[in-house]
Amino acid sequence: MGILDFVFPKSCFGCGREGRYLCLNCIAKCFPAKPICPYCKHHSIDGVTHINCRKKLGIDGLTSVWEYEGVIRKAILSLKYKYATEIGNEISDYLINSLRAKILPSVQYLTPIPIYWYRQNTRGFNQSLEIGKRVADSMNLRFIPDLLIKNKSTVSQVELSGEKRKKNLQGSFSLYPHNSSFTTPNSVFLFDDVFTTGSTMMEAAKVLKRAGVEKVWGLTIAR
Ligand SMILES: [Zn+2]
Ligand SMILES: [Zn+2]
Numbered sequence: 001m002g003i004l005d006f007v008f009p010k011s012c013f014g015c016g017r018e019g020r021y022l023c024l025n026c027i028a029k030c031f032p033a034k035p036i037c038p039y040c041k042h043h044s045i046d047g048v049t050h051i052n053c054r055k056k057l058g059i060d061g062l063t064s065v066w067e068y069e070g071v072i073r074k075a076i077l078s079l080k081y082k083y084a085t086e087i088g089n090e091i092s093d094y095l096i097n098s099l100r101a102k103i104l105p106s107v108q109y110l111t112p113i114p115i116y117w118y119r120q121n122t123r124g125f126n127q128s129l130e131i132g133k134r135v136a137d138s139m140n141l142r143f144i145p146d147l148l149i150k151n152k153s154t155v156s157q158v159e160l161s162g163e164k165r166k167k168n169l170q171g172s173f174s175l176y177p178h179n180s181s182f183t184t185p186n187s188v189f190l191f192d193d194v195f196t197t198g199s200t201m202m203e204a205a206k207v208l209k210r211a212g213v214e215k216v217w218g219l220t221i222a223r
Contacts, residue, residue: 010086012025012026012071013026013071013074013075013078014026014029014070014071014074020090021075021078021086021087021090022071022072022075022087022090022091022094026070026071027071027072027094029070029071030066030067030069030070030071030072031066031067031069031070032065032066032067032098033064033065033066033067033222033223035047035062035063036062036223037049037050037053037062038059038061038062038195038198038201038202038218039053039054039055039058039198040053044061046061046063046102046103046105047061047062047063047064047217048060048061048105049061049062055202056209057205057206057209057210058202058205058206058209058216059190059198059201059202059205059216059217059218060105060215060216060217061105061217061218062195062198062201062217062218062219062220062223063099063102063104063105063189063217063218063219063220064195064218064219064220064221064222064223065095065098065099065102065220065221065222066098066221066222066223067222067223068194068196068222068223072091072221072222073222075087075090075091076091076193076194076221076222079091079127079128079193080127084127085127085130088127088130088131089134091131091221092130092131092134092135095131095135095221096134096135096138096139099135099139104139105187105215105217106187107141107187107188107189107215107217108141108142108185108186108187108188109141109142109143109144109147109185109187109188109189110132110135110136110139110141110142110143110144110188110189110191110219111132111143111144111145111146111147111148111188111189111190111191112126112128112129112132112145112190112191112192113128113148113190113191113192113200113201113204114126114146114148114149114150114173128191128192128193129145131191131193131221132145132191133145135191135219141189142185144185144188146176147175147176147185147188147208148173148174148175148176148204148207148208149173149174149175149176150172150173151171151172151173151174162197165197165199169199169200169203170203172203173203173204173207174207175207175208175211184211184212184213185213186213186214186215187213187214187215187216187217188208188213188215188216188217189217189218189219190204190205190208190216190217190218190219191219191220192218192219192220192221193220193221193222194220194221194222194223195218195220195222195223196223198218201218201220205218
């Protein structure tokens with residue numbers, strides 16, 4: 001227990017009970033995200049992209065753990081603000097537990113999508129990176145913090161819709177200029193907090209596929 005716990009005791013985002021930001025009771029009430037094809041958003045076993053929906057430089061599937069609502073939504077939104085580290089740790093633990101029960105594709109690497117957090121976290125701390133690292137470690141995936149970099153400051157995606165979102169994102173990512181000893185991984189989980197339209201993830205996947213990554217899956221906390 002740190003000094004902050006005495007000044008501001010942790011209480012659950014859902015029920016207000018003291019002790020944690022996400023109590024077991026409230027997390028158990030969160031709905032698991034149904035597996036869908038990331039393109040047409042219809043049901044798909046284990047989240048595999050339908051054969052007919054596949055794109056040449058697209059993502060091969062999507063794993064999301066919870067529906068984006070309730071306490072999970074509150075917790076994710078809070079990651080940008082105060083006490084982000086502890087909230088992030090609690091989310092990571094629940095996330096890892098849930099992922100252990102899922103059928104996951106054979107993917108060797110995990111990298112976070114470099115967007116959103118850098119700009120918006122008031123502490124300048126990339127919480128998605130921290131959660132991604134914990135998830136990777138526990139799932140025996142190799143973690144690459146900087147496979148992709150963000151090129152330009154995009155207008156907040158929230159304010160845009162459909163085609164405008166896509167346009168706004170075009171060219172926004174590129175491969176980090178690793179030195180020549182760096183081998184481009186074969187299979188990658190692109191990690192993000194929330195999957196909404198998927199436009200961000202698809203833009204990031206395009207860059208990875210162009211660079212020679214054969215398999216790209218999306219992995220998000222919520223959808
Ligand atoms: Zn609770
Ligand atoms: Zn589909």
